[in-house]
Amino acid sequence: MEQKIALIGFGTVGQGLVEILENKKSDLISNYGYNYSIVAISDIRFGTVYDPEGLDVTQLLAEISDTGSFQHNLTDWDALTLIKNCNADVVCELAFTDLETGEPAISHCMAAFESRKHIVTSNKGPAALAYKKMKDLADKYNVMFMIEGTVMSGTPVLNLTSGPLAGCRISSAKGILNGTTNYILSEMENGMEYKDALKKAQELGYAEADPTGDVEGYDARAKVTILANVVMGVPCLLNEVTCEGISAITAGDIQNARENNSRWKLIGNVEYIDGNLTASVKPEMIALTHPLAGIMGPTNAATFSTDLLGDITIVGAGAGKIETGFSILSDLLEIHRLS
Ligand code: HSE
Numbered sequence: 001m002e003q004k005i006a007l008i009g010f011g012t013v014g015q016g017l018v019e020i021l022e023n024k025k026s027d028l029i030s031n032y033g034y035n036y037s038i039v040a041i042s043d044i045r046f047g048t049v050y051d052p053e054g055l056d057v058t059q060l061l062a063e064i065s066d067t068g069s070f071q072h073n074l075t076d077w078d079a080l081t082l083i084k085n086c087n088a089d090v091v092c093e094l095a096f097t098d099l100e101t102g103e104p105a106i107s108h109c110m111a112a113f114e115s116r117k118h119i120v121t122s123n124k125g126p127a128a129l130a131y132k133k134m135k136d137l138a139d140k141y142n143v144m145f146m147i148e149g150t151v152m153s154g155t156p157v158l159n160l161t162s163g164p165l166a167g168c169r170i171s172s173a174k175g176i177l178n179g180t181t182n183y184i185l186s187e188m189e190n191g192m193e194y195k196d197a198l199k200k201a202q203e204l205g206y207a208e209a210d211p212t213g214d215v216e217g218y219d220a221r222a223k224v225t226i227l228a229n230v231v232m233g234v235p236c237l238l239n240e241v242t243c244e245g246i247s248a249i250t251a252g253d254i255q256n257a258r259e260n261n262s263r264w265k266l267i268g269n270v271e272y273i274d275g276n277l278t279a280s281v282k283p284e285m286i287a288l289t290h291p292l293a294g295i296m297g298p299t300n301a302a303t304f305s306t307d308l309l310g311d312i313t314i315v316g317a318g319a320g321k322i323e324t325g326f327s328i329l330s331d332l333l334e335i336h337r338l339s
Helices: 012-023 025-032 057-067 079-085 104-116 124-142 160-163 179-189 196-201 218-230 253-259 321-338
Strands: 003-008 034-043 045-048 090-093 120-123 171-176 262-273 275-289 300-306 310-316
Touching: 003 012, 003 079, 003 321, 012 025, 012 034, 012 057, 012 090, 025 321, 034 079, 034 104, 045 079, 079 104, 090 104, 090 321, 104 124, 120 124, 120 321, 124 218, 124 310, 171 218, 179 196, 179 253, 179 262, 218 253, 218 275, 253 262
Parallel strands: 003 034, 003 090, 090 120
Antiparallel strands: 034 045, 171 262, 171 300, 262 275, 300 310
C-alpha cells in the first residue's frame, strides 16, 4: 500500500528527502515493497499545497525555483489545519528548530498524533524539550514518534541502540555530536585562528547562521538530552545537562594537548552510574589512543559502553541535505515495515 506523506517545512532536509525518494523510487518498490505519494507540503516561504491523490513534486520544485513560491494545488489551510485534515499517514516535521520553546514543531507533532498520524522528524526541539510528552501521546494514539535524524543525521545512532544493540545494557554514551565545533577544533590544529575557522565553517554550511548554538554547545546539549531519554531510557531535561562550548579554547590549549599526545574535542557525555544520571557537554582533552580522537573535520561519532559487547563506536555524517534526508527515509521505511 502506498504511504501518504505530508511535509511540514520544505527546506534543505525536505528537498533532500524528495531527491532521494525520486531517485530511488524503483529500488524502493522492488527492494522493500515501498511506494509513496507526497500529498501535502506546508512551508513558511513557499506556501501550502494539498492534493489527496498526490502532488507533482517535480513541478512544485520548478515553481519555487522559478517564482519563489508554490503556484498550483494551493490551500488556505495553515500548517496545523493541514496536519489535522489531510489524508497523510505520516507527517514529516521538518520546520525550523527552536530549542527555547520547541515551537511550532511541538504543536505540529501533537496535531499529528491526535489525528492518528505518525511523526518523522529531524527537528531536535520536540525530542529535546518534550520527549516523554511526545512519546506518551504517540503511544496513546497508537502511532510512532520517529526521530533518528535528530542525532548525527542519518548515521544510525538511535536505531543502532534500539535495533542491533537491543538486549545490551548501555551504561554510557559519549560522542562528538556537533560537526561545526569539531571542524573548528580540527582547523585550529592546522594553525587556523578560531574566528577564521568559524567563518569557514559558516561558509561551508556546517554552522548555523547564528553559530552560538554550535560553539557554545547548545546543539550538542540537545542531542545529549535525546540520547539520555532514548538510549539510556532515563527522563532527562535539557537544563539538567551541564554545558560548556569551545569559544574559550586558545591556540595555547591546542598546543598543550599536542604536547600531551591528546586532542581537544567537544564531548557530549551521558552516564548512568548506580542509579544516577550525569549528562554534560564540555571540551575534553582526549588521548590520541581513544577512538574519538581520530574523528576530524565535520564528522560525528559516538561510543556506547555496553555490558555484552564492550564499547561500540559509530562514525559518520552529522549533518547535510542528503545525509539528513536519508534519516527521514530510514524512519519512513521502518514505519512501512511495521505497518
Ligand atoms: N550545526 C549542526 C552541526 C548541524 O554543526 O553539527 C546538525 O545539527
